[in-house]
Each structure stands twice: as structure tokens, then as C-alpha cells.
Amino acid sequence: MNPKNDRAELAADQGLGVGNVLTTLLARNTGLDAPTLTFDTEVDSIPAWQALTLRELGDRVAARAAALHDLGVAPRDPVAVFVTAAADQVLSYLALARLGAIPALVNGRLAGEQAAEYIRRLRAVGVIADAGHRSVLSGHDTGTPLLADPADLGKGDPAAAPRPYRHHGNEPVVITHSSGTTGLPKAVTHTHHSLFAAIRHRLTLPKGQGADRMLGALPSAHAATVIAVNLALVGRGQLALLSQQAGGPVLEAIESWRPQSVLGFATTWSELASEDLSARDLESVRTWWNTGDCAHEAHIRKLIAKGTRETVTANGRALVPGSFFVDGLGSTEMGHSQFFITHTSATDRYGRCIGKPHAFSDVAVLDDDGEKLPAGKVGQLGINAPTLSPGYWNDSVTTYRTRRDGYFLTGDLVFRDEDGYYYHVDRMVDALELDDGQRLYTMLCEERVLADCADVLECTVVAVRTEDRVATTVLLFLDPRADQDADRTAEVLAALEPHVARTVERVVVVDPDVIPLGATGKVRKILLRRRFLDGELLGTGAAAQQAVMA
Known part of the structure; x- marks a missing residue:
């Protein structure tokens, strides 16, 4: 397999998306014994921290698809997934997508009343919940039956799984939700192509430093994890997924698993920066990838002082002390970070700079009347990009309130400087x-x-x-x-x-x-x-x- 040809062929495959990456790779019949995903919990007798090969991953997903099919789950059925372990969240998503059902991934930290009301509004056909979350939901009306415990789904017969569903570009494939900081989380719909658009773009670029071995310190129910899983698979890289994102466990995972990249949210960088990093072995890390809210300079500077990165010197390419930090701004609704800026110890553009837009993103700074503002003026951030969610599940009112002249209004306040860099100053509700x-x-x-x-x-x-x-x-x-x-x-x-x-x-x-x-x-x-x-x-x-x- 020529890696360059592989990336180009996958980028050109217009049938490829977040609903069928795994089954497409299996059908290509290459790299079946290469390591793919690693989980921090046991998976069907495969020990924690032992990588699943592509073949094993396909087998474990097919087993769950067969079990869910036997339970009556059919194409286009929305199914809520409310669990703790990253393995249960990711494998359930992949199995439901294989069937053509629509997994609705629910953050395991939601309180019972909030989670039950969120699930009720989904009008799901059932809920996959582990023992702990069955207890959390006890006494609350979700409007739908408890379907299965994820521990039982792995007992299905992989050979009995139905043929993989044929996904189409504009069809909903997965539902994730907003953070819920202003109230009940909003259910965000993602299509087969929308969550894959940024991945397709990355496949046309050279492979980034650290992409071969990534640690996912992201909430496993978030759209960012769905993107990370599919990015790792099509990039033929390894991804270890953590079930919690607290600073201590993330540092322990870095020291033991030795990733080249760490993917996370601003809250995790804050916790890492609060630790005594001089006492930790972070030499393997080349890149810290941030998504969601942009990160703070104080936290970034502590992280880029650690690790190593490859750079060009007078004597050719060499590893030098200090890592990269790739920052930006994204949200569940945006489907992917829309901006990027790379920090090292040699750069100095901060002040909540979120960088420049990705090539696939049309960005505007808008006033209250929807008119575009010039450089230097603070206004609402509007995004038009193929990564965007088509809207909120079962909530057209909120969907259309956030759309104007083709732009999604993110709720963020930003401005652009004369050099084309964007800066995030606040959320509209907090200013x-x-x-x-x-x-x-x-x-x-x-x-x-x-x-x-x-x-x-x-x-x-x-x-x-x-x-x-x-x-x-x-x-x-x-x-x-x-x-x-x-x-x-x-x-x-x-x-x-x-x-x-x-x-x-x-x-x-x-x-x-x-x-x-x-x-x-x-x-x-x-x-x-x-x-x-x-x-x-x-x-x-x-x-x-x-x-x-x-």
C-alpha cells in the first residue's frame, strides 16, 4: 500500500463519510492487522491499553451491530447512548452507524433529570446505558425503553450482522449535543459528509506531525471524538481514547502510552498547566491539538515548553526541545474548528487570537442587522462551511433562529485584524x-x-x-x-x-x-x-x- 495513494484515493471517494469509514477500509482489504484504536477499558476480553487491529475493530463492531439488529434496531432509528467508558461510546456509535441507525451520543456526566429530558426530546427508539447510567435514569421519564447494556452487545455474532447500510452524503448519521452551559443541551445533527468534510480536506494535505500516534483526551460523546476516530482510521494512525479528561489521568496516559499528539479541550489544558510539569515525562509529545473554546496563553506557554518537535535546521531536519500547540475555535454546531494558529516558544501572537480560517470555511463578522463589519470591529461570528450541522434535532425553531443569509451565528463575539487574524473576545450572553x-x-x-x-x-x-x-x-x-x-x-x-x-x-x-x-x-x-x-x-x-x- 502506497500511503500517498491511499490518502488521495480516500479523499476522492465521495461515498466516504463518518457513517462508513470503518466498513470501507475493511472492504479495501489492506492494513487489516495494523493497530487502530486503543481503549482504557477492556473490550470483549481484549485488555485495556491493547490496541485493536483494524480486523479486530471491525469484528467487535459487527458483533454489536448483530446484537442491536436482533433487538429490532433498524435503519434511521435514533438510539441514545448514555455510558461512561470511551469504548462503549465509540463502539456503539460505529455499530449503530453500520446498521444505518442514528446514534445520539449523550455525555455521561449529565445529571439524571437533565439527561432524561434530553433523551425524551430526541424521541429515540431506545437507550443503550451501562449499569451506572441506568441508575442515573432511574425514576426519570425518558419516553423510551432501556434497550441494552453495552457489556452485553459484544456477545453478538459478527457473522450474523446485516450488510452495512449504504449512507448518503446529506443523511443524518450521528447526533451529539452542545455543552449545556446556558440550559438543557441542544441536540445537534451531523450528516455523513458534514463531519467528514474537514477530514477529507486533511487527506489532501501532508500528514501532520504527531498524527501517527494520538491520545484523545476529549469527551467521548462529543463530535470532536467522532472526528478524531475517523481521522485516525483514514490516516492509518493509532488513537488511544480516554474515558475521563482530568489533568492527572491525562498526564499518566501520556507517560505510559507516549503519544505524539494530544487532543483536548481548553479545560484539560488548564488542568495540565496546574500540575508540576517539570516532574513529568512529556518528551514524546510533538503537538497539542485544541478544539472547542480557544485556549489561554498562560496555559499554552507551559505546555509548549515541554515535548519535542521536528524542525528544519542548518544541518537538516532535527528534533528540538519544545512542542507545537494548535489552537482555534470550534463548536458542536460548527462540526469542526474553523480557525487555526500554531504556537511554539518562538511565536508570540496571543490575546485570544484564534488564527485564520481553514480553507473550507467562509467566515464573517456581522453586526446586529447581519451586515458584514470591517477589520477592527467586534461583531457576531458567522460561519458557512461544509462541516456545519444542518440544524438541531426536533427543533427547527432554534435551527432557523441561528441562521442568517447562509451563515450560522455561533453566539461568539470576534474581530479581525488587518493581517487577517481573528480574535475571540467573549460569548454574546456573557458580554x-x-x-x-x-x-x-x-x-x-x-x-x-x-x-x-x-x-x-x-x-x-x-x-x-x-x-x-x-x-x-x-x-x-x-x-x-x-x-x-x-x-x-x-x-x-x-x-x-x-x-x-x-x-x-x-x-x-x-x-x-x-x-x-x-x-x-x-x-x-x-x-x-x-x-x-x-x-x-x-x-x-x-x-x-x-x-x-x-
């Missing part, structure tokens, strides 16, 4: 207009505090409007070695723009456990705003009462 006509961008505030205050490991800024003013609270999570009782007010205010600093009422050191998070680790600022408006103070002792400005 506030001040009485002097200037605006307060909470995420931009967090970026500045983290960049300027060395002892601060994580920062959350929450601004609320009362009847006569805007009141801002800055919540800090400090390095454990720092003085937890020191007054951080002056340092924080100095990091902020003057018009923002004037609104700050409290700078509070908190335990991160008191910050409400969504299923993917994003801060639920809407809940914090409600709590502050109700008069609740976070923190303990004098820090909780600290009022720095009237």
Missing part, C-alpha cells in the same frame, strides 16, 4: 454594554488576568447588571504554593482595562469545586450570575466579603 458605551468582555478579562498574574492558575469573570450599574466579580483559583490569603485586588485591577476595572466589586479566591461546570467542563456563567443576583457570595472568610469598589 455587557457599559453606561459609557464601552463593552465588558468577560473572556478577554480572564485572558488578561491569567497572562499578568503568575500565581493565578484559573480565572472566571462574572458581570451582572443591576438596576443602576454593572457589578463584576473576579474569581481566582491560585497555585497551591501561593499565599491564599493575600489581597490580589491591585494585581487583578492592573491587568484589566480601566473601564472594566471600574466595575469590579470583588476579587475572590475560591476552591474550583464551587464553580458550576457543564458536562464538557465549561463554566456555567448563567448559574453564577443568578447566584450573585440572589446575594450569594463565593469564597471563605474575609475573601468572600471583600468589596474593592462601591
Whole structure:
């Protein structure tokens, strides 16, 4: 097999998509004994951390497809998958796609009431749930029966699996959901071609550094994991998938499995940067790939100081100390990150820069009337790309509210500089207009505090409007070695723009456990705003009462 020809042939195959990558590769009958996916839990007597070959992966998926077929699952049936293990999530997705059913992947961290209501609105034909999540759903009405425990699906007979379903480009293949930071997660539809569009684009490019051995520290129910799985398969690389994304377990996996790339969200980089990285062996890592929210400079700089990367020197190509960090901005609805920028220790473009758009993305910065804004003006981010979700499952109202003149309105506020680089300043729901006509961008505030205050490991800024003013609270999570009782007010205010600093009422050191998070680790600022408006103070002792400005 010529790798170059293989990539070109797969890129040109217009029948290929996220519904049939595995079955297409098996039918090509090449590389069947090459390692593909590795899971952190046992799979049908295959030990944890032992890679499944392409042949074994196809066999295990066919077994599950046969079992689901025997349970009556048919093409176009939506089936919810509510589990903990990455193996159960990914193998269930692949098996349901093989049947032509539509897996609806549910983040295992959703609370019972929230998960049940989400599943009820899907109008699914059944739920695949492990024992723990059957208990979570107990007593809640999902409107659909519990279909199977994933532990039993592997007992199916692979030879009895029906012929793989023939997918078409615009057909729904998988449903994932938004983070749920503003309420009930929204069910996002992805088609056979939409989630594959960025992968097809990558197949036309040279293989990136680190693509041969990747560690997926992503929520396994997220669209990003579906993309990562298919990218690894068509790229003939290895991908290890973690069932949890906390900093400690991710570092342990890096040291033991030694990936060349690590895929994750901003919350994982924050946790990694909070660790003493000087004591960890991260030499194998060449690239950190971020998706979802863009990452903070303070966290990026700590990560790119570790690992190695290949570069061109006077003596030819060589490995040098320090890794790449590929940043950008994406969302479940966008289907893939729409921007990219590569950081190393030799680069210095930060300030929430998300880079330039990918070649497949048409990007616009729009005002409230949908008119395009020039460089330097902050506006709503609009995206038109083949990766986009066609809409929200069973929710046409929300679908059409987020569309304007061919663009999907992401809910993000951005601007473009004269060089064509884009910068993300906030989510629309979190930014506030001040009485002097200037605006307060909470995420931009967090970026500045983290960049300027060395002892601060994580920062959350929450601004609320009362009847006569805007009141801002800055919540800090400090390095454990720092003085937890020191007054951080002056340092924080100095990091902020003057018009923002004037609104700050409290700078509070908190335990991160008191910050409400969504299923993917994003801060639920809407809940914090409600709590502050109700008069609740976070923190303990004098820090909780600290009022720095009237």
C-alpha cells in the first residue's frame, strides 16, 4: 500500500463519510492487522491499553451491530447512548452507524433529570446505558425503553450482522449535543459528509506531525471524538481514547502510552498547566491539538515548553526541545474548528487570537442587522462551511433562529485584524454594554488576568447588571504554593482595562469545586450570575466579603 495513494484515493471517494469509514477500509482489504484504536477499558476480553487491529475493530463492531439488529434496531432509528467508558461510546456509535441507525451520543456526566429530558426530546427508539447510567435514569421519564447494556452487545455474532447500510452524503448519521452551559443541551445533527468534510480536506494535505500516534483526551460523546476516530482510521494512525479528561489521568496516559499528539479541550489544558510539569515525562509529545473554546496563553506557554518537535535546521531536519500547540475555535454546531494558529516558544501572537480560517470555511463578522463589519470591529461570528450541522434535532425553531443569509451565528463575539487574524473576545450572553458605551468582555478579562498574574492558575469573570450599574466579580483559583490569603485586588485591577476595572466589586479566591461546570467542563456563567443576583457570595472568610469598589 502506497500511503500517498491511499490518502488521495480516500479523499476522492465521495461515498466516504463518518457513517462508513470503518466498513470501507475493511472492504479495501489492506492494513487489516495494523493497530487502530486503543481503549482504557477492556473490550470483549481484549485488555485495556491493547490496541485493536483494524480486523479486530471491525469484528467487535459487527458483533454489536448483530446484537442491536436482533433487538429490532433498524435503519434511521435514533438510539441514545448514555455510558461512561470511551469504548462503549465509540463502539456503539460505529455499530449503530453500520446498521444505518442514528446514534445520539449523550455525555455521561449529565445529571439524571437533565439527561432524561434530553433523551425524551430526541424521541429515540431506545437507550443503550451501562449499569451506572441506568441508575442515573432511574425514576426519570425518558419516553423510551432501556434497550441494552453495552457489556452485553459484544456477545453478538459478527457473522450474523446485516450488510452495512449504504449512507448518503446529506443523511443524518450521528447526533451529539452542545455543552449545556446556558440550559438543557441542544441536540445537534451531523450528516455523513458534514463531519467528514474537514477530514477529507486533511487527506489532501501532508500528514501532520504527531498524527501517527494520538491520545484523545476529549469527551467521548462529543463530535470532536467522532472526528478524531475517523481521522485516525483514514490516516492509518493509532488513537488511544480516554474515558475521563482530568489533568492527572491525562498526564499518566501520556507517560505510559507516549503519544505524539494530544487532543483536548481548553479545560484539560488548564488542568495540565496546574500540575508540576517539570516532574513529568512529556518528551514524546510533538503537538497539542485544541478544539472547542480557544485556549489561554498562560496555559499554552507551559505546555509548549515541554515535548519535542521536528524542525528544519542548518544541518537538516532535527528534533528540538519544545512542542507545537494548535489552537482555534470550534463548536458542536460548527462540526469542526474553523480557525487555526500554531504556537511554539518562538511565536508570540496571543490575546485570544484564534488564527485564520481553514480553507473550507467562509467566515464573517456581522453586526446586529447581519451586515458584514470591517477589520477592527467586534461583531457576531458567522460561519458557512461544509462541516456545519444542518440544524438541531426536533427543533427547527432554534435551527432557523441561528441562521442568517447562509451563515450560522455561533453566539461568539470576534474581530479581525488587518493581517487577517481573528480574535475571540467573549460569548454574546456573557458580554455587557457599559453606561459609557464601552463593552465588558468577560473572556478577554480572564485572558488578561491569567497572562499578568503568575500565581493565578484559573480565572472566571462574572458581570451582572443591576438596576443602576454593572457589578463584576473576579474569581481566582491560585497555585497551591501561593499565599491564599493575600489581597490580589491591585494585581487583578492592573491587568484589566480601566473601564472594566471600574466595575469590579470583588476579587475572590475560591476552591474550583464551587464553580458550576457543564458536562464538557465549561463554566456555567448563567448559574453564577443568578447566584450573585440572589446575594450569594463565593469564597471563605474575609475573601468572600471583600468589596474593592462601591
